[in-house]
Amino acid sequence: MDLLRFITAGSVDDGKSTLIGRLLYDSKSILADQLEAIERASKNRNTGDQSGRSASAAPVDLALLTDGLRSEREQGITIDVAYRYFQTPKRKFIIVDAPGHIQYTRNMVTGASNCQLAIVLIDARQGVVEQTRRHSLIASLLGIPHIVVAVNKMDLVGYSQDVFSNICIQYNELAQKLNTKHVTYIPMSALNGDNVVDKSENMPWYEGQALLDYLETVEVDDDLNVDQARFPVQYVIRPQTTELHDYRGYAGRITSGIFRKGDAITILPSGETSTIDAIEVAETHYDEAISPMSVVLHLADDVDVSRGDLIVRSNSQPVVTQTAEAMLCWMDTKECKVGSKYLLQVGTFRTRCSIREILFQVNVNTYEEIEGVESLKLNDLAKVVLRTAQPISFDPYDRNRTTGSAILIDETSNVTVGAVMLVTEA
Template sequence: MDLLRFITCGSVDDGKSTLIGRLLYDSKSILVDQLEAIERASKTKNQGDGGGIDLALLTDGLRSEREQGITIDVAYRYFQTPVRKFIIVDAPGHIQYTRNMVTGASNCQLAIVLIDARNGVVEQTRRHSLIASLLGIPHIVVAINKMDLVDYAQDAFSDICIQYAELAKKLNVSQVSFIPMSALNGDNVVDRSANMPWYEGPTLLEHLETVELSNDTNLTLPRFPVQYVIRPQTTELHDYRGYAGKINSGAFRVGDAVTVLPSAQTSTISRIEFNEQDLTEAEAGQSVILHLFDDIDISRGDLIVRSDTQPIVAQNVEGMLCWMDTKELKVGSKYVLQVGTARTRCSIREIPYRLNIETYEHVEEVESLKLNDLAKVVLRTAQPVAFDTYALNRTNGGAILIDETSNVTVGAVMLEGET
C-alpha cells in the first residue's frame, strides 16, 4: 500500500480545518475517544445553542487556535483507506504564517488549494499556488468550497475554474483538478453530492485514492547522502567500514561504479546492508549501509552517486528563496547552507529579483528581504556543494539557510543551478 502526503492551503476561513475534519469523519478515521472529546469541545464552544459537531477542532489543536478560530501551526493527521495511506498537512492561511506552509509542503506530493466559492481567487490563493509551484508539488486539486452558500450554482464553479486556469498558466502548472464541494455539509468530500448533479467528476477522497504517484519519485538519479560512518573498534570487525544513510533518489546495485562528492573519489559498491540482511539492490526511501571495495576518505555530508549520473558541484549557486525570519536578509549576510547532510558556510552575493505575489512580476534592484518574501538569490559557499536542480530532483535540490548564532532555520532554498 503506497503513501500520499498532501497539504491543504488557501486563504483565511476557506474551510481547511473543516475539510480535513469532514474527510476524517466521513471516512470513519476518527477514534472513539477523539470523537467524544471533539463532541464535548463542540458543546462547550456552542454553549448549548444546539450546534452540531465542530469538525475544525480535529486539527486546530493549539489553545490559541481554538480561541481565535484560526490555524496557526502546521498540523499533521494520518489515516488510511483500503486503497492507500495518507498524511495530511494542514497549513495556516494567514500571510504571517506563510513560512509554516513552506515547511509543511516541502515533502508533499499533492496540494489541495481551497477557494471560497463566494470570493474566488484571492491574494493567499495566489501566494500558496506560487509556493506549491516553486516547491515542485506535482498534483494540484482546486477545492471550490462553500458551494452551499452560492446555491450550488454551476456558473459560480465554472467562473472560478476559469480564473484559476489563467493563474495556473502563469505558473506552468499542468496537473490541476477542480472539485466543487461543501466541507461543512459533506458534499463531494467522501460521498457524492445530490445537490450538484451537474458535476460528474470524482469526490475528493476518490481523487486522492486514484491519483498516480509512480512518476513523482526520481528513479534515474541515484543519490546517497552519508549520515554516519560505521567503523566498529573491535577485533572481530576490524575490517568493517560501512556508510549509513537514506537513499534520496534512484537505486543502487552491488557492482555499481560510484563517485563520492565533492572529493570526486571513485569506487565500486561491494555490499548493501538493510535490516541485518544483504541486498543486491536498494532504492529511494530505503535506509541502508553501503560498503565500497576501496578504503577512501568519506565522512558525514559527502554524497555518493552513481558515476554515470553526476550532479552539479559548485561554489557559486543560485536558487529561489523563501525568507522565514523576522530579521531581514541583506546582501553580504552570512549563513550556513545545508543540502542533504552536507553543511557549509555561505554568503549572499546577490538578490537578482523579488517576486511580486499579486502579479508574479520580478521586482529588481533589491538589497534586502523581509519575512515571507520570495526571491531569486545567488550564494557563494565556502566549500563546493553537490546538488541537482530542484526541478529535476526535489530531494537533492532543496536546501535550507541556518543562522550561525542561533542555529535557527531562516530560509528555504530551491536550488536552480551554478552561476
C-alpha cells in the same frame, strides 16, 4: 499499499481544518475517545461562526480535529502545521494542514516540502485572493506535481455552477502563468460533506470525482526520481567487534534513484571513486536498494568518506560548485540583505555562505519579477545568488526535489531563516 502526502492550503476561514476533519470523520478514521473529546469541546464553543452558518450543521466542530493548540481554538484559526494520518482500503495518507494567515506562510513552506499533492481551498464567495496566489506560487516553486482546487462553501452560493465555473477560469489563468500541468477542480462543502467523501446530490451538474475518490486514485509513482541515485552520508559505522564485523559502512537514506551491488560510485565533493561492495539493511545483504530505503553501503576501497558527503553513481553526477542561483523563501522577521552570511545545509552537508546578489523578487499578486531589490522581508520570494565557502553538490530543483532543496540557518540563533530551491550553477 502506497502512501500519498498532501497539504491543504488557502486563505483564513476557507475551511481547511474543517475539510480534513470531514475526511477523517466520514472515512471513519477517528478513534472513539478522540470523537468523545471533540464532541465535548464542540459543546463548550459558541454556536455559529463568521461564515453565517450554524455549527450545529455537523455533529461535531470538525476543525477541532486538527486545530489542537489552545491559541488556535481560541482564535478559530490554524497557526502551526498539523499532521494527521489515515488510510482507506486503497491507500495510506499523511495530511498536512497548513496555516492560511499570511503571518504563517513560512509554515506552509515547511509542510509542503515533502508533499506530492496540494489541495488549494477557495471560498466560493471570495474567489481567488492574494493567499491563493501566494500558496499556488509556493506549490509551484516546491515542485508539487498535482494541484486540487477545492472550491469550498458551495452551499453558501446555492451550489451555483456559474460561480464554480468562474473560479475555475480565474485559477486557470494562474496555473498557466506558473506552468502548472496537473490541476483538478472540485466543488464542495466541507461542513456538509458535499463531494468530500461521497458525491453530492446538490450538484448534479458536476460529473467529476469526489475528493477522497480522487486522492485514492491519483497516480504518483511517475513522480518518483529513479534515474539519479543519491545517498547523503549521515553516519560512518566502524564496529570492529570481531573479525566478521571489522568493516567501514556508510549509513543514510537513499533520497532518489537505485543503487546496486557492483555499481561504480563517486564521493562528492572530493571526487574519490569506488564500487559498492555490499548493501546492508538490518544485517541482511541485498543486491539493490531504492529510494527511500535507509541502508548501510559497503565500498570496495578504503576511501575517505564522512558525514555530509554525497555518494552518487559515477555515470549520473550532480552539479558541484561554490556559486549557485537559487529561489529563496525568506522565513525570518529579520531582513535578508545582500552580503549577509548564513549557514547553508544541503542534505547532511553544511557550509557557510553569503547572499552575493538578489537577482529579482517575485510579486505574489502578478508573478512579475521586480529587479533592483537589496533586501527581503518575511515571506518574500526571490531569486538570489549564493556563494559558499566549500563546494556544494546538488541537482537542479526541477529535476530532483530532494537534492535540490536546502535551508539557510542563522549562525548566532541556529534558527532556520530561509527555504532554498537550488536552480543552477551561477
